[in-house]
Amino acid sequence: MNKKQLIMEKALELFAKQGFETTSIQQITDYCGISKGAFYLSFKSKDELILALIDHFMQELTTDIDYLVNGRDLPVTLYRFFYTTFETFIKHADFVKLLMKEHTQSLDDELLEKLRYYDRKTDQTILSIIEKVYGDVITTIKYDLVYTVKGLINSYSSFLFFNKIDFDVALISKSLEEKTDILAKHMTTPFITDESLEMFQEIPKEKMQKDVLLQQINSTMEKIEDSLTKDSLILLKEQIGELTYNSAIIHGLIGNLAEQPECKRLSYLLTKYFDFAK
Amino acid sequence: MNKKQLIMEKALELFAKQGFETTSIQQITDYCGISKGAFYLSFKSKDELILALIDHFMQELTTDIDYLVNGRDLPVTLYRFFYTTFETFIKHADFVKLLMKEHTQSLDDELLEKLRYYDRKTDQTILSIIEKVYGDVITTIKYDLVYTVKGLINSYSSFLFFNKIDFDVALISKSLEEKTDILAKHMTTPFITDESLEMFQEIPKEKMQKDVLLQQINSTMEKIEDSLTKDSLILLKEQIGELTYNSAIIHGLIGNLAEQPECKRLSYLLTKYFDFAK
């Protein structure tokens, strides 16, 4: 396994248990079975590891939701939003634990900035879903709905994680969808009005991290039989490493994928990725 | 000013900014303008300071709400609950910031235990309010209401604190009351069922801290004109230091207070305090 990946995975485990501050580099390297020096061949500092962890897993966390909202696949529903959210929470339980624990800013301003960035990105995603689901009818209460949804996710997540309950994702999604729906239909007294709008301004998009994308490709590749699709994937994978083809070819290759239902999501991600590259 | 209080106040400021781990004793003592040695005359260790801070401010935070629920003064409403909550949040802004930041974690199990204890206490308080407001009609959905209320408070608090907004406590209370009310009336698909009930079991009551009580007495004393009430207060204050009268006298003195509307809350607290003492 890639050493950088090994360190990130093992470090995340320890961080989730003990937090950033109380976990030493020595502990991490011992846990990885490597030397202290080897750590510094992969990361310039402890801070860089933490930043990398947050970026990597935040992308993992938002990738599915992002596709749900922006990929023109199925109609967006709150149920699907909650379902996907809790599903990815389970998949990346350690990271979610760490986030719930270290709501912090202790280390430095850069980390704080990063967390704020992703927080605002989440706000926007939820807002976008609510607008798509309810249309213009709820303009006066939409910001309140955003913060209610955030509150529900937060509260129920910590409930579930603290009590280590094996839970039914479908049930909780249905339950939270109902709550949001009821509020959307009956709320008349919002608290957050338009003057708070600045918080929901567009924020600069970040480039998708290569490693996240490559991982997505690899996992999709396993499910694929069709040789044309497979070849397209292999070629695209090479192009991620070094872009040599012109964008028409790339576009065509991505088009090949779109024919396979299993690859719809991936074709969306690839389009997004190569849009930045050119 | 009392040195212990000075340290607690200044340390809280630093903790709110930087978190527990990253704030050193040296920093605290520098900020207080005292020597490192002087710190250890007031506290046995850094851990003891943190524990003391949490106990002190958690009592400050829960005192008003506790009176609202258990003192038979006015009927309990969700509006009053939210109002009191946000009011005390403003009053102890630094501590709330610290709590939002240092959600759990690290130092030792004792601290974790303490935070869990207060969290469960909060659960119970909210549950109790919801039961009083809605009666038996909402038995199947009451736990979901508790976690929704917690989620709302959490989400809106961090919204307000992060954006440093000067906000209208009455408006946010009205808004959140409406949300809770709507959900109580329409929710049909709860997620948290009776099997989670163990979490809401009775937890042992803790003794009210003397310093919190004394502070309450002092602040009330300033508002009082009536000499009989004032004398009763002074005598009761002495008795908090050292209990020499028998409980009949104490009971009588507290009775004197109950006649003054400004002292109703205090008489409740004193009753609670001396009930433990005997």
Next chain:
DNA sequence: TGACAAAATGACCGGTTAGTCATTAGTATA
């Protein structure tokens, strides 16, 4: 004023940390 005690100080200690770097082990090539 002087004698005594209480309060306050900060140099110091043992321990741990993030980060460095001279040295060694491993591997590919010829």
Next chain:
DNA sequence: TATACTAATGACTAACCGGTCATTTTGTCA
């Protein structure tokens, strides 16, 4: 096998941590 190069090591450093305690400052009496 000899050479050249990279990957990996762990002893080491400088800084900082919580906590101690011999010493000094301050306050309070007769």
